[in-house]
Amino acid sequence: ATKQFLEEINKWTVQYNVSPLSWNVAVKFLMARKFDVLRAIELFHSYRETRLKEGIVKLKPHEEPLRSELLSGKFTILSARDPSGASIALFTAKLHHPNKSVQHVVLQALFYLLDRAVESFETQRNGLVFIYDMAGSHYTNFELDLSKKILNLLKGAFPARLKRVKNLAAALWPVLTLFCVLLQQSKGRDPFVQMVKMSELKEHLPRECLPEYLGGSLKLDPLSWNCRFLPQQNGHPDPLDELILVPLVAPRDNGSVHIPGPKCMTVHQLLDHVTRKQKRGIYEEYEDIRRRSPAGTFSCSLAPYNQEKNRYGDVPCLDQTRVKLTKQHSRSELTDYINASFMDGYKQRNAYIGTQGPLENTYGDFWRMVWEQNVLVIVMTTRLEEGGRRKCGQYWPLEKDFRVCYGSLTVTNLGVENLSHYKKTILEICTAEQRSGRGSTAMWAMGAGGCPRPLLTEGLLACLRAALPHAPNRAGPLRETLLGVLPWRGALPVSFRAGSSLRGGTFCALDICLSQLQDTGTLNVYQTVMRMRTQRAFSIQTPEQYFFCYTAIIEHAQREGLLPSTPTRAGQEKS
Numbered sequence: 254a255t256k257q258f259l260e261e262i263n264k265w266t267v268q269y270n271v272s273p274l275s276w277n278v279a280v281k282f283l284m285a286r287k288f289d290v291l292r293a294i295e296l297f298h299s300y301r302e303t304r305l306k307e308g309i310v311k312l313k314p315h316e317e318p319l320r321s322e323l324l325s326g327k328f329t330i331l332s333a334r335d336p337s338g339a340s341i342a343l344f345t346a347k348l349h350h351p352n353k354s355v356q357h358v359v360l361q362a363l364f365y366l367l368d369r370a371v372e373s374f375e376t377q378r379n380g381l382v383f384i385y386d387m388a389g390s391h392y393t394n395f396e397l398d399l400s401k402k403i404l405n406l407l408k409g410a411f412p413a414r415l416k417r418v419k420n421l422a423a424a425l426w427p428v429l430t431l432f433c434v435l436l437q438q439s440k441g442r443d444p445f446v447q448m449v450k451m452s453e454l455k456e457h458l459p460r461e462c463l464p465e466y467l468g469g470s471l472k473l474d475p476l477s478w479n480c481r482f483l484p485q486q487n488g489h490p491d492p493l494d495e496l497i498l499v500p501l502v503a504p505r506d507n508g509s510v511h512i513p514g515p516k517c518m519t520v521h522q523l524l525d526h527v528t529r530k531q532k533r534g535i536y537e538e539y540e541d542i543r544r545r546s547p548a549g550t551f552s553c554s555l556a557p558y559n560q561e562k563n564r565y566g567d568v569p570c571l572d573q574t575r576v577k578l579t580k581q582h583s584r585s586e587l588t589d590y591i592n593a594s595f596m597d598g599y600k601q602r603n604a605y606i607g608t609q610g611p612l613e614n615t616y617g618d619f620w621r622m623v624w625e626q627n628v629l630v631i632v633m634t635t636r637l638e639e640g641g642r643r644k645c646g647q648y649w650p651l652e653k654d655f656r657v658c659y660g661s662l663t664v665t666n667l668g669v670e671n672l673s674h675y676k677k678t679i680l681e682i683c684t685a686e687q688r689s690g691r692g693s694t695a696m697w698a699m700g701a702g703g704c705p706r707p708l709l710t711e712g713l714l715a716c717l718r719a720a721l722p723h724a725p726n727r728a729g730p731l732r733e734t735l736l737g738v739l740p741w742r743g744a745l746p747v748s749f750r751a752g753s754s755l756r757g758g759t760f761c762a763l764d765i766c767l768s769q770l771q772d773t774g775t776l777n778v779y780q781t782v783m784r785m786r787t788q789r790a791f792s793i794q795t796p797e798q799y800f801f802c803y804t805a806i807i808e809h810a811q812r813e814g815l816l817p818s819t820p821t822r823a824g825q826e827k828s
Contacts, residue, residue, distance in 0.1 A: 555569055621662065761785060
């Protein structure tokens, strides 16, 4: 079984050019699933994906804030085992303060301690008992989302035989009652999760297994006890980090994350998928994407001195993919920030830049980015105002022959062409030292106000067909050819008729999916959006936008004769 497991996993590691999995690690995952190879492979990928989405990589237990979290006593692996030989992990809820803790650091501490516990062959063989101690805690100590993540981690994303979760509560407030119901429903009639009163705990575990404050005889000092799990130094890198970070590794095809992957669909299979799931099922599919935390950090975007450059405070850009402006020596050294992210296209690295609608104080930064990145095509997928709210400033000269200076750059409008679904504006950009520009940049501005949904779909696809051929070397390793200008969040209407689907994330997702469809005859909307969000966090902001991707692809396939035309659209009959 171990050989078979390694053969399957290492086919995958070879594909991504990362180190193969070791025999000992393979045994750990197999023992957790009683040497069922398929279930062990599923567990391995669940473990890897959970660590990635929660930011549990490159752990340094001797550095803050992880060190303090480990020594807080919140999580403890007890020195005693239960009568069957299982390790006992204890979470003390009264020590958790959500307003003072960062959730992913709490999960890092849990992963770190559990990983240390399952290094023991005895724990691998006999499993783990988890005590969720709510005694003495208050409403302010409780974090429902964290509790659910811990449960889901223990159930299906950690290589240990979980024998029981014992929920110890002195009092049940309404929120905790709801959580308990969720726990019990998650396993049906299986007594996997047990609600235990303090007075009953000794009936479940012998006194010698329990700390004194829980009625046992075990002397416990969490600070000194958890110190034993800290190495003398941060130690060698975790060999699994390389595997966990695979989605962020440039695999092949010019380094793009968007290459054909598993579970791709033909357009017929995609139509069946949407017809079977209907709108509600596709919305649930999107909810699974939305729940996943971004893999990366937002330090630069959230820095106090950059806040005035963000249109929305809760839509930062990832440090790992942000566009950096050339620093201006005449100004502050903090001027390399703009809320913009490089995004891969299909088999093309950095095919787009996703950015917010410029603010008045960032017009100059926006045009510096266009100049420095040699942008030849701009696609604006939002109106200046929507629903009476300002979504974007007038950051370019609106009429022919008008010119505006933005810092050291001058932008001249060379002409405007009004087409059925969008406007095409040709702009010339030059520096103060130049009399003529280095060539023209085409700006495609879409107007979706009040148009019916079929025309909205037609307009978006028409804009894709019209704008993208103007990006040279479309399939080559181009630094940057398309700039999607959009507000990545906002008070968006739910109805398709108001254009809620018409956003830059949708534009990019459709371009990627349709490019793959043309190349291979298959696509995967879910996988595409997941990968997009590793580069521009929060891309595709609503279930309506996500559902629109499916229906637009179906309508494109019908227009191209890949699917028969039908009077009703998939997913519209039931919602």
